[in-house]
Amino acid sequence: MKTVLRIFSYLGKYPKLATAQLFCAVIMTLMLLAFPIMTGVVSNEVIDRGNIEKLPQYILIVIAAFFTRDFFNFLRILINNTFEQKAVFDLRSELYDKLQRLRLKWFDERRTGDVMTRVAEDVPQMERILIDGIEQGLVAFLQILIVSAFLFTCSPLLALAALSPLPLLMLGAWLYTRHAANRYRMARKATGAMNAMLHDNIAGIRQIKSYAAEDEEHTSFNQASAKVSDANMQVMKAWAVYSPSMSFFNSIGYALVLGVGAWQIHNGHLDRAVLLQFFTIIWALYEPLGRLHQLNQMSQSSKAAAERVFTILDEENEIHATEGAELPTPVRGHVQLKQLDFSYSEQPTLHQISLEAQPGQTIALVGSTGAGKSTIVNLLCRFYEYDQGSITIDGTELNTIAKPSLRSAIGYVTQEAFLFNGPVRENLQLAKRDATDEEMWIALQAANANGFVEALPEGLDSVVGERGIKLSGGEKQRLSIARALLKNPPILLLDEATASVDSETELLIQQALDRLMENRTAFVIAHRLSTIRNADRIYVLDHGRVIESGTHEALLASNGKYASLSKQAFLEE
Numbered sequence: 001m002k003t004v005l006r007i008f009s010y011l012g013k014y015p016k017l018a019t020a021q022l023f024c025a026v027i028m029t030l031m032l033l034a035f036p037i038m039t040g041v042v043s044n045e046v047i048d049r050g051n052i053e054k055l056p057q058y059i060l061i062v063i064a065a066f067f068t069r070d071f072f073n074f075l076r077i078l079i080n081n082t083f084e085q086k087a088v089f090d091l092r093s094e095l096y097d098k099l100q101r102l103r104l105k106w107f108d109e110r111r112t113g114d115v116m117t118r119v120a121e122d123v124p125q126m127e128r129i130l131i132d133g134i135e136q137g138l139v140a141f142l143q144i145l146i147v148s149a150f151l152f153t154c155s156p157l158l159a160l161a162a163l164s165p166l167p168l169l170m171l172g173a174w175l176y177t178r179h180a181a182n183r184y185r186m187a188r189k190a191t192g193a194m195n196a197m198l199h200d201n202i203a204g205i206r207q208i209k210s211y212a213a214e215d216e217e218h219t220s221f222n223q224a225s226a227k228v229s230d231a232n233m234q235v236m237k238a239w240a241v242y243s244p245s246m247s248f249f250n251s252i253g254y255a256l257v258l259g260v261g262a263w264q265i266h267n268g269h270l271d272r273a274v275l276l277q278f279f280t281i282i283w284a285l286y287e288p289l290g291r292l293h294q295l296n297q298m299s300q301s302s303k304a305a306a307e308r309v310f311t312i313l314d315e316e317n318e319i320h321a322t323e324g325a326e327l328p329t330p331v332r333g334h335v336q337l338k339q340l341d342f343s344y345s346e347q348p349t350l351h352q353i354s355l356e357a358q359p360g361q362t363i364a365l366v367g368s369t370g371a372g373k374s375t376i377v378n379l380l381c382r383f384y385e386y387d388q389g390s391i392t393i394d395g396t397e398l399n400t401i402a403k404p405s406l407r408s409a410i411g412y413v414t415q416e417a418f419l420f421n422g423p424v425r426e427n428l429q430l431a432k433r434d435a436t437d438e439e440m441w442i443a444l445q446a447a448n449a450n451g452f453v454e455a456l457p458e459g460l461d462s463v464v465g466e467r468g469i470k471l472s473g474g475e476k477q478r479l480s481i482a483r484a485l486l487k488n489p490p491i492l493l494l495d496e497a498t499a500s501v502d503s504e505t506e507l508l509i510q511q512a513l514d515r516l517m518e519n520r521t522a523f524v525i526a527h528r529l530s531t532i533r534n535a536d537r538i539y540v541l542d543h544g545r546v547i548e549s550g551t552h553e554a555l556l557a558s559n560g561k562y563a564s565l566s567k568q569a570f571l572e573e
């Protein structure tokens with residue numbers, strides 16, 4: 001119930017629309033009474049008393065009432081849809097905003113396809129209760145109230161007969177509702193899992209093809225898909241029992257009204273016209289009951305979807321997502337890590353890391369795979385919160401700085417250059433929203449990327465494809481270097497790409513990187529010997545600890561881990 005009430009709290013944002021809907025619903029429902037009332041009048045005035053001249057005006061009144069009802073229904077549908085679109089938009093926007101502020105750890109533990117299902121499918125699903133809650137629920141509820149009141153004024157005994165199936169209907173609804181939420185939860189979960197698999201497989205379509213794993217993946221997909229079908233079948237089986245049972249209980253009401261009405265007429269306690277009126281309006285009592293059952297079903301489904309959406313909305317934001325200390329400007333770029341400990345889970349990943357970069361220095365991080373180099377960079381970006389120790393930038397403790405302030409001072413060039421599926425221009429403007437074409441060309445030139453961008457069919461407006469699929473590895477790297485140059489941050493984090501490119505491209509990339517590192521503090525997860533040689537200081541990591549540090553020459557001379565690493569292939573020139 002708490003979840004349903006929370007969904008309804010979204011109504012509060014649009015009180016005018018909600019009131020307008022209510023108004024339309026009341027008018028519409030009142031107009032329903034015109035026909036049975038006029039039937040009674042026609043029966044008395046025209047049929048019994050013979051006032052035939054009044055018939056045309058009575059018929060006109062009936063037509064006018066039907067017109068008014070349908071006109072207000074038209075208005076209600078319009079208002080309802082406006083409301084629906086606004087509410088779905090708001091919620092999706094709130095959810096997206098939240099997603100962007102969640103801790104990275106949260107994403108590490110989730111499947112992208114499932115998160116997408118929550119935004120794209122669960123939001124509209126949960127909104128159905130808002131939309132139909134008003135459209136169906138409100139109208140149905142009003143209709144039941146108004147029609148019942150009318151029936152009681154006509155004949156209390158017949159009205160009681162008409163309403164007698166109500167306890168059975170309520171019992172049925174309660175029985176259905178008790179387990180429905182769980183059935184819907186299973187269905188939403190299965191859909192999320194299937195979409196997660198679909199997302200994974202499409203992202204990895206090259207791997208699937210290259211390993212000729214199409215058939216196996218198809219089988220796995222079918223298994224996930226069958227779970228969705230099974231879960232939906234459970235939902236529909238319960239509905240198949242519930243819906244006709246409720247319809248049967250309604251029908252008992254008709255039989256009772258007929259029996260009690262005929263019996264009363266026989267005993268002279270009831271006018272025939274009243275029984276006639278009952279049969280013209282009684283459908284308007286049972287029809288909304290049917291809608292309330294559908295609404296019950298919908299509210300269970302909405303509830304299950306809403307739980308998945310609210311789980312995200314209730315997650316804690318990453319710390320200092322928007323507020324916190326500001327870095328004193330201009331940022332000089334003095335970065336210091338002192339006795340830093342960190343773990344992703346129970347296993348400790350970094351132990352007692354201490355290192356320092358003076359403003360403008362290049363620091364190379366080297367070490368075998370899994371040693372913790374990327375983790376240090378992740379912590380400098382504050383993608384994760386460190387457990388113990390300290391990181392300072394120009395003397396300000398990193399874990400007190402507001403993320404926008406921190407991240408505007410840091411440029412991060414990842415090993416695999418990630419480009420969004422849009423034009424070159426938009427990919428560059430990610431670094432500087434108001435960058436002019438001239439600024440972009442200067443950055444592209446410095447990154448040795450101007451040549452190939454000029455050669456693209458639409459220059460800056462050429463679309464690069466998903467993850468930059470339409471560009472070569474070397475081109476993507478240079479574009480991401482241009483992006484970092486455009487941002488011009490005082491501190492640079494660089495994870496050098498290991499993928500080999502031809503020597504000409506290598507030279508172009510090396511020049512671009514040299515320009516990028518110039519005049520700023522740079523932490524480089526270095527794979528190229530040239531970068532390492534030029535570094536002011538090299539820190540060698542092993543199993544999450546700094547085991548050596550110094551210049552290239554000094555470290556070679558000490559003949560330790562660095563010397564042995566430098567003989568291995570990953571420190572290639």
Ligand SMILES: Nc1ncnc2c1ncn2[C@@H]1O[C@H](COP(=O)(O)OP(=O)(O)OP(=O)(O)O)[C@@H](O)[C@H]1O
Pocket residue numbers: 108344345349367368369370371372373374375376
């Ligand atoms: N998001 C994560 N969640 C849990 N553990 C992680 C995560 N990222 C890395 N690790 C673990 O932390 C350890 C250090 O990983 P890290 O990526 O920092 O190493 P690295 O030195 O950059 O290695 P490589 O050169 O292979 O990229 C590894 O044991 C790794 O399995």
